[in-house]
Amino acid sequence: MSSSEAYVQAAQLGGDVGFVVMDARSGQVLEQRHPDLHMPPASTAKTVTTLYALETLGTDYRFGTRLIATGPVVGGVIQGDLVLSGGADPTLSTDDLGAMAAELSRIGVRGITGRFLVWGGAIPYAEEIARDQPVYVSYNPAVSGLILNFNRVYFAWKRAGNGYQVMMDAPGDAYKPRAYTASMTVAARQAPLFSYSDRGGKEQWSVAASALGRSGSRWLPVRHPVAYAGDVFQTLARSQGCPLPAAEEARSQPAGTVLVTHASHRLPDILEDMLKYSTNLTAEAVGMTSSTVRGLPASVGRSGASMSQWIAARAGTQAIDLVDHSGLGGNSRVTPLDMVRVMAAGQPVGLRNLVKPFKMRDASGKTYASQPFRVDAKTGTLNFVSTLAGYMTAPNGRELVFSILTGDVERRRRTQDEDRPAGSVQWVKRSKILQSQLLMRWGAVYG
Known part of the structure; x- marks a missing residue:
C-alpha cells in the first residue's frame, strides 16, 4: 500500500x-x-x-415561538397588540406558522384593536452570514431571532407569451402563501445572473432572462426575516378568520399573555x-x-x-x-x-x-x-x-x-x-x- x-x-x-x-x-x-x-x-x-x-x-432544549397578547381578549378581540415573538428557532416553517394561526382561531381570537408586532431580537440580526459569497445563494441568508423557512423565499417562473410569469412564495406542505415582502423582475440581460436591492424594506430582485428556461424554481435568501415572517403570518391568520394590520417590527420584546406556543424538536x-x-x-x-x-x-x-x-x-x-x-x-x-x-x-x-x-x-x-x-x-x-x-x-x-x-x-x-x-x-x-x-x-x- x-x-x-x-x-x-x-x-x-x-x-x-x-x-x-x-x-x-x-x-x-x-x-x-x-x-x-x-x-x-x-x-x-x-x-x-x-x-x-x-x-x-x-x-x-427546545426553541419556542409565541403569540402574545398585550391586553385581554374580549368577545374574541384582543384589546391591545398581538405579538409574534421569535425564539431563534432555525426550523420554523410556514406550516408551523399556519398551525399557530389555526390555534389562535381555535381559542376564539377574531381580531385585535391594536398593532400586529413581530419581534426577532432573541439573537442579534445580521444581513448575511458571510460576506464572501454571491448575493443570491440561499445558504447565506440573514440571521435573526425570527427565522422562517431557513430565511429563504421561493422563486418560481414559467414562460407566458413573450415573457415570464414569476412568483415569490413561502410554501410549506399544507400552506403556500405569497411573500409580499419580496418581488422579482425578469431583465433582458446576459449578466449578472441576479441583482438585488433593498428599497424601503422591500426586497427587490431581478434575474437575467437568458438564464431561464421554460419553467423552474429555486430558493433565494431573505435579508429582512422579521418582515417576511410577519407578512406570511398575516396572510395565514387572515385565512383563519383573524384579519391583522400590516406587521410592525418591535424593537424590544413586549410583555403580555402567551396565547399560543410552538416548540421545536x-x-x-x-x-x-x-x-x-x-x-x-x-x-x-x-x-x-x-x-x-x-x-x-x-x-x-x-x-x-x-x-x-x-x-x-x-x-x-x-x-x-x-x-x-x-x-x-x-x-x-x-x-x-x-x-x-x-x-x-x-x-x-x-x-x-x-x-x-x-x-x-x-x-x-x-x-x-x-x-x-x-x-x-x-x-x-x-x-x-x-x-x-x-x-x-x-x-x-x-x-x-x-x-x-x-x-x-x-x-x-x-x-x-x-x-x-x-x-x-x-x-x-x-x-x-x-x-x-x-x-x-x-x-x-x-x-
Whole structure:
C-alpha cells in the first residue's frame, strides 16, 4: 500500500494538505502531516458548534415561538397588540406558522384593536452570514431571532407569451402563501445572473432572462426575516378568520399573555439534521443562542470568537479561530491537530452518533458498494477547500479519530465571488478521493 505522502502527491491539489490520525483510547497520534497547518474548516466547524450548543443548552432544549397578547381578549378581540415573538428557532416553517394561526382561531381570537408586532431580537440580526459569497445563494441568508423557512423565499417562473410569469412564495406542505415582502423582475440581460436591492424594506430582485428556461424554481435568501415572517403570518391568520394590520417590527420584546406556543424538536434532533444537511443558518442560530445564554458576545463574528475561546478551554485547542458557527466564512482557521482534539472531546457526549456515515470513494471517485470498515464524519466544502473530520472503526475494532484539511486558499481567494468557479468541482473530487485513500491506508496499517 502506498504511503500517505504518495497519495498526497498523486492528488495534485496544489495548495496545502494537513492531517492527523489518533488512537481514540490512548490519545496517541499515529500519523500526521502538517498538524499545525492553519486552514479553513468549512462545515467541519459545525462539530464545534454542536458541542457548544449541547453543553450550553442541554439535550432537552427546545426553541419556542409565541403569540402574545398585550391586553385581554374580549368577545374574541384582543384589546391591545398581538405579538409574534421569535425564539431563534432555525426550523420554523410556514406550516408551523399556519398551525399557530389555526390555534389562535381555535381559542376564539377574531381580531385585535391594536398593532400586529413581530419581534426577532432573541439573537442579534445580521444581513448575511458571510460576506464572501454571491448575493443570491440561499445558504447565506440573514440571521435573526425570527427565522422562517431557513430565511429563504421561493422563486418560481414559467414562460407566458413573450415573457415570464414569476412568483415569490413561502410554501410549506399544507400552506403556500405569497411573500409580499419580496418581488422579482425578469431583465433582458446576459449578466449578472441576479441583482438585488433593498428599497424601503422591500426586497427587490431581478434575474437575467437568458438564464431561464421554460419553467423552474429555486430558493433565494431573505435579508429582512422579521418582515417576511410577519407578512406570511398575516396572510395565514387572515385565512383563519383573524384579519391583522400590516406587521410592525418591535424593537424590544413586549410583555403580555402567551396565547399560543410552538416548540421545536429537541436540540439533538436539530443538531443531527444540521450535521446531515449542513444547514448554515441552523448552526448560526444554535451557536448564537448558546453565546447569548452564556452572556458572551453573540453577534455574527463575535459569537464565533466566543465559541473559539470556549473550545480552547474545553478541549485544549491551540489555534481555532472561527468567524462564525457554520464554517461558511472563508476567514475561519483551524489546524488538523485541533480538529482531532474537538472530535475526541465529542466522543463522551455522543458526537459520533450525530455525524453521518461517510461513504469512501475508489480511485475513480465512485463510492464503494461496501466498505471494509465504518467511518462516521462531518464533511466541509468551499470552493477549493475540502475537509473531513470524524471517527473510524478499523477492521480489528480499533477506534481512531482523524481530521483531514485540504485547501488551495489563494485560488479560493481569487474566485470567492463566483458560485462555481472553473475547476472547483474537479478539485473537490480529487480531494475526496485522497481522503478515502488515507482512510483506507489507516484502516490497513493501524487496524
